[in-house]
Amino acid sequence: MKRKLLAGVLTLTAAATGLSPAAAAAGGDALETVNTFIGTQDEGNTFPGASAPFGMTQVSPITSHYAGYRYTDTAIRGFGHFFLSGAGCWEQGGLVSTLPTTGEVGPGKAFDTTRPATFDQKQYAAPFTHDGEVGKPGYYKVHLTGYGGVDVETTAATRAGVERYTFAKSGDANVFVNVGQANDKEPVTGSSIRVVDDRTVEGTVQAQAFCGGKAYTTYFTTKFDKPFKTFGTWSPEGGTPGSRSSSGGAGLRGAWLTFGGGQVTATTAISQVDAAGARVNLASERIRSFDAAKAGVQRTWRRELSSVDIKGGTPDDRTVFYTSLYHALLQPLTANDADGRYYGFDKKIHRAVGWTYYDFFSLWDTYRTQNQLLALLRPDRARDIAKSVLAIHDQGGWLPRWAYASQETNTMTGDPVTSFLVDLWRFGALSGEEARAYQALLQNSREIPPAASPFQGRSGNASYQRDGFVQYDPDFPKKGQDTDPNHGASATLEYALGDCSLSLMAGALGKKADAAALAAKGRTYRTLWDATQADRGFTGFFRPKVLGGAWFSPADKPYSPQSQDGFHEGTAWQYQWLVQQDVPGLVQRMGGPAATGKRLDDFFAYDELVKDPATAVRENWVVGPYDYYDQFRYNPNNEPDLHSPWMYALTGQPSKTSTVVRAAHTLFTDAPNGVTGNDDLGTMSAWYVFSALGLYPAVPGTGNFVLNAPRFAKSVLHLENGRDITIRAPGASGAQLQYISALEVGSKPSDRVYVNVDQLERGTTLDFTLTGDATAKWGTSPVSAPVSPCAE
Numbered sequence: 001m002k003r004k005l006l007a008g009v010l011t012l013t014a015a016a017t018g019l020s021p022a023a024a025a026a027g028g029d030a031l032e033t034v035n036t037f038i039g040t041q042d043e044g045n046t047f048p049g050a051s052a053p054f055g056m057t058q059v060s061p062i063t064s065h066y067a068g069y070r071y072t073d074t075a076i077r078g079f080g081h082f083f084l085s086g087a088g089c090w091e092q093g094g095l096v097s098t099l100p101t102t103g104e105v106g107p108g109k110a111f112d113t114t115r116p117a118t119f120d121q122k123q124y125a126a127p128f129t130h131d132g133e134v135g136k137p138g139y140y141k142v143h144l145t146g147y148g149g150v151d152v153e154t155t156a157a158t159r160a161g162v163e164r165y166t167f168a169k170s171g172d173a174n175v176f177v178n179v180g181q182a183n184d185k186e187p188v189t190g191s192s193i194r195v196v197d198d199r200t201v202e203g204t205v206q207a208q209a210f211c212g213g214k215a216y217t218t219y220f221t222t223k224f225d226k227p228f229k230t231f232g233t234w235s236p237e238g239g240t241p242g243s244r245s246s247s248g249g250a251g252l253r254g255a256w257l258t259f260g261g262g263q264v265t266a267t268t269a270i271s272q273v274d275a276a277g278a279r280v281n282l283a284s285e286r287i288r289s290f291d292a293a294k295a296g297v298q299r300t301w302r303r304e305l306s307s308v309d310i311k312g313g314t315p316d317d318r319t320v321f322y323t324s325l326y327h328a329l330l331q332p333l334t335a336n337d338a339d340g341r342y343y344g345f346d347k348k349i350h351r352a353v354g355w356t357y358y359d360f361f362s363l364w365d366t367y368r369t370q371n372q373l374l375a376l377l378r379p380d381r382a383r384d385i386a387k388s389v390l391a392i393h394d395q396g397g398w399l400p401r402w403a404y405a406s407q408e409t410n411t412m413t414g415d416p417v418t419s420f421l422v423d424l425w426r427f428g429a430l431s432g433e434e435a436r437a438y439q440a441l442l443q444n445s446r447e448i449p450p451a452a453s454p455f456q457g458r459s460g461n462a463s464y465q466r467d468g469f470v471q472y473d474p475d476f477p478k479k480g481q482d483t484d485p486n487h488g489a490s491a492t493l494e495y496a497l498g499d500c501s502l503s504l505m506a507g508a509l510g511k512k513a514d515a516a517a518l519a520a521k522g523r524t525y526r527t528l529w530d531a532t533q534a535d536r537g538f539t540g541f542f543r544p545k546v547l548g549g550a551w552f553s554p555a556d557k558p559y560s561p562q563s564q565d566g567f568h569e570g571t572a573w574q575y576q577w578l579v580q581q582d583v584p585g586l587v588q589r590m591g592g593p594a595a596t597g598k599r600l601d602d603f604f605a606y607d608e609l610v611k612d613p614a615t616a617v618r619e620n621w622v623v624g625p626y627d628y629y630d631q632f633r634y635n636p637n638n639e640p641d642l643h644s645p646w647m648y649a650l651t652g653q654p655s656k657t658s659t660v661v662r663a664a665h666t667l668f669t670d671a672p673n674g675v676t677g678n679d680d681l682g683t684m685s686a687w688y689v690f691s692a693l694g695l696y697p698a699v700p701g702t703g704n705f706v707l708n709a710p711r712f713a714k715s716v717l718h719l720e721n722g723r724d725i726t727i728r729a730p731g732a733s734g735a736q737l738q739y740i741s742a743l744e745v746g747s748k749p750s751d752r753v754y755v756n757v758d759q760l761e762r763g764t765t766l767d768f769t770l771t772g773d774a775t776a777k778w779g780t781s782p783v784s785a786p787v788s789p790c791a792e
Contacts, residue, residue: 030305031298033315033322036135039086039679041071041672043625046327046679047083048135050156052297053304054358054381056281056334057270058083059154059161061128061142062097062121066090066185071672076128076144077121078178079154081161081268082218085330086679087362089211089411089481094183096205096220096268097121100165101174102147105232105256106241111174113232113239119252121181126150137305137326138297147173155294158334159281160269164290166262172229173261177222179205180236180253189215192247193255198227201255202275203247209404211481216405218270221278225265225289228257265290272405273349277337284338304329307377308689312713316670317734321692321712324668324685328370329378331681332385335359335406343406345396356381358388361403362681364412367420368642369686372697375427376760379720382429389421390433393440398455402481410456410480413487413568414494418445419700422501426703427757438509441502445518460484460491463547468527470495472544472552472566482568489528489544489566490640493578496525500581500790501701522581522790529589533572535561536632538599540589541572564629570640573603573632577644580699581790587651596651603644604634604660610774613663613737623667625677636664637677642687646698646706649753650786654779655739658709661691662737665711692734693717693727694768695755703757704786707779709738709770723763729770741776742769753779754786 039046045067049060062080063073067087078097101124103110112118126146134141144150148169155162167173179191182205190206202221209216232241236251246253267287271277287293305322313321336342336357344350350357375382393399399421402411418441424430430437446465449457456479460470463485472488484491500522507515530543530551543559544552544566552566553559561572576599579586590596601607605620617623622635635641645660667676668688675684690696694710710729717725732738743750744767745759755766779785 028318029302030322031137031302033318034137034305034326035319035323035670036137036140036326037071037672038320038323038670039327039672039675040069043677044673044675044679045086045088045092046675047085049079049083049140050138050154050161050297051330052138052156052158052300053329054158054331054334055156056159057081057156057161057268059156059163059268060140062094062183064184066183067092068094068183074127075125076142077125077181078176079152079163080182081220081270084210084360084681085327086675086681086684087210088678088680090185091208091210091213092183092186093207094186095207095218096222096270097178097181098163098222098266098268099124099126099176099178100144100147100150100152100167100264101126101176102167102169102171103174104172105174105239105258111239111256113234113241116234116236116238116252119176119178119234119239119254121178124176136298137301139294153290155290156297157285157287157293159338160267160285160287162265162267162287162290162293164263164265169261171261172258173264175224175257175259175264175266176254177201177257178254179203180251182207188250190249191253193233193245193253195231195233195244195255199224201257202278209407209409211402211409211411213404213409213480214407216272216407218272219275219278220268220270221275221282222266222268223282224257226259228259230258232256271337272335272343273337273341277339277341280339281337301326307718309716309718310712310714312732313711313734317711319670320668320674321689324688327679327685328373328682328689331360332358332388333360345392345406345408347406348395350391350395355387356384357391358385359403359406360681361389361400362683363401363416363420364414365639365680365683367416367423367700368639368683369690369697370682371420372423372427373686373689375424375429376757377717377719379427379429382424382427383431386421386424386429386433386437389417390437390440396455397453398449398457399440399444400455408455408480410478411482413482413484413491415444415458415498416494418498419501422505422701423697425505426701428761434509438505438511441505442514445499445502454479456480456483458484458495460488460495464492464495464524467549468524469545471547473547487566487568489542489572490568490570490575492528493525493542493575496522497578497581497700499524504701504789519790523585523792525579525582526585526589531589533559533561536602538595538602540591542576543572562630562632569628569638570635571629571631574635574641577641577647580643580647580650581788583647583650583785583788584791593651597653600648600651600656603632606656606659609659609663610737613659614666617663617666623676634660636667639680639683643696643698646696646708649706649708649779650698652780652782652785654707654753654784655774655776657706658739659737659774661708662734665692665734694729694766699786699789702786702789704754705757705760706754706786707740707743709740710768719761719763721761723761725760725763726765727768728765729768731770736772737774738770738772739774739776740768740778741771741773742778743767751779751781751784752786753784
């Protein structure tokens with residue numbers, strides 16, 4: 001999800017950055033191929049610092065960017081202990097910012113306690129160099145060139161982060177612990193810090209939740225490996241040597257701790273429950289030393305990354321693939337403390353016993369790719385994710401859309417939670433919870449949360465249930481960042497897609513009447529098809545309707561399918577393909593297969609792609625990270641049309657799917673700007689992982705993966721059940737356009753353009769034969785494509 005327009009977006013090339021992991025040789029250590037700087041420029045919004053898989057605590061540098069770190073920045077303000085990977089709103093953490101410094105602290109000293117601005121992290125930030133900077137899973141290192149030179153290393157466990165500071169300058173050295181500031185554009189509305197003993201500080205940070213959400217409190221405890229000699233705290237009035245505490249509302253606040261220099265290690269744990277939770281988390285990690293913590297988290301990362309083995313491709317191909325897999329395995333975040341306690345959506349303390357409670361769900365994004373990747377590779381974790389979403393419903397009364405720090409931010413529109421949970425059901429992650437989940441989903445599909453509820457749910461349900469569409473009303477009241485009628489046309493399409501997926505679950509549970517009704521709702525997109533609208537030589541587009549059923553028309557000009565009116569982060573051009581649940585119905589409305597094919601060709605600038613893929617995508621597609629509107633071409637940076645390359649395969653032209661996917665891969669590079677737009681909590685990265693493997697979950701609820709030419713000669717997915725999915729494609733090369741000429745599934749020839757999750761979970765082998773001939777006939781027969789689940 002990409003929310004706020006930014007100007008002056010910079011563009012870097014791989015040549016300009018000079019970044020390439022040293023150990024990226026084919027067949028090498030997967031962990032060493034990862035480059036955590038990918039996505040740290042041009043609004044990819046990833047962070048380069050240390051985290052455990054799905055960790056509660058992350059330790060990463062803060063520069064001047066709202067997501068934490070921007071590769072082209074030149075000074076580090078501190079090392080924060082909470083970050084999201086790839087999100088798009090401004091309020092993104094960076095809480096409990098620590099920075100090593102040198103120089104005396106006191107009245108009239110280098111850090112003048114009589115001047116409050118002395119303790120502004122923008123003022124005391126340290127310049128740094130990229131020379132020797134390291135970004136690997138579970139480990140980050142950087143050299144600060146200020147303060148006489150300081151090497152900073154960070155690592156992490158699930159619930160704690162560790163920093164090691166090595167000072168080049170002899171004599172006393174300080175560590176500043178800043179609780180009153182965080183990432184740029186992250187409001188801190190209250191904070192506290194207390195010096196507990198000569199090795200420990202504790203405190204709180206009250207910060208605003210993502211996308212304009214409400215304030216929430218994070219508790220922390222930080223313990224050092226050696227005693228500090230002196231200390232003091234600061235507040236908005238300045239610094240006080242010897243003071244043990246500082247607390248209050250917004251404003252500068254923190255503590256300085258002075259050591260004898262040399263090397264200092266700090267370990268920080270956080271909790272959203274209480275101070276005791278932070279202490280429990282710190283103790284539970286049993287961190288003996290920095291090196292032991294680093295070795296432990298990197299063992300964990302090697303285990304996670306080894307769930308997929310790839311052979312073939314260039315070193316850069318391997319780096320991009322394993323970095324994408326790494327980014328997809330960072331979230332959702334562990335949210336219960338080591339004792340099982342977590343802060344629920346009812347503002348009460350609950351306990352997860354025998355399972356992990358997760359929070360921070362960017363569902364509008366992750367339901368399309370990352371959800372299915374986790375469900376396939378990590379089904380045990382997927383079960384806990386499903387259980388967490390149902391716990392949110394039990395505590396808050398409704399299912400979430402964008403859950404953040406035990407609150408619903410009501411960010412984005414449509415109905416992502418339905419497709420998200422139905423896919424988890426389809427992959428087996430709701431075993432034993434089917435009836436409970438179904439009732440929650442049915443409530444969400446048909447009803448609207450009451451006005452007193454903080455959840456907004458399907459706020460457009462009144463008109464959708466009555467008239468078959470969500471009315472377009474830019475002034476419709478909202479409880480948070482977004483509401484569905486503000487983007488009524490795209491909300492209608494998202495509702496229909498979700499209802500269709502739910503119809504599959506209803507049918508499997510024996511709810512025949514519900515299944516039929518929901519399948520019919522899956523075709524409500526048809527109410528917004530305006531057969532008279534024409535653009536670029538094509539006739540028929542989705543168009544918003546206002547309450548009462550009239551077509552929306554701007555006051556000062558004719559309606560255009562390239563306008564943003566009624567569509568969220570996109571236009572009718574992008575959203576016209578969000579009907580994968582009823583491909584025959586869409587094709588009919590577009591004038592038949594040939595006309596649909598021509599429209600797809602125009603949408604992707606297909607003829608240009610074939611000539612020069614890398615140049616064509618940059619000259620024809622939508623490649624600005626926030627450039628959503630007034631567009632008629634494919635937007636690989638954003639979610640609404642991520643599945644659209646596979647619409648070729650679903651309409652009888654699978655070779656063209658392979659062309660588009662290979663072209664899109666040129667946007668993923670081993671460079672700081674090597675992610676297309678915001679990574680959105682692993683969504684874009686999971687898109688790359690699936691498409692590089694040669695299979696994509698294009699139709700929610702079906703469990704079907706639509707195929708394309710794999711990028712690697714061999715890939716093996718090691719499933720938790722002990723079985724393997726082996727994908728072989730001899731001669732695969734990402735440097736050229738390739739197409740599927742034949743396929744064997746489990747040693748049997750197959751002309752189907754898809755495989756099902758049931759086949760994959762049993763373990764199987766997919767043997768692709770690739771060709772450079774775009775006229776290959778594989779997968780083009782009328783029965784090659786899967787049946788659309790909600791076609792009539």
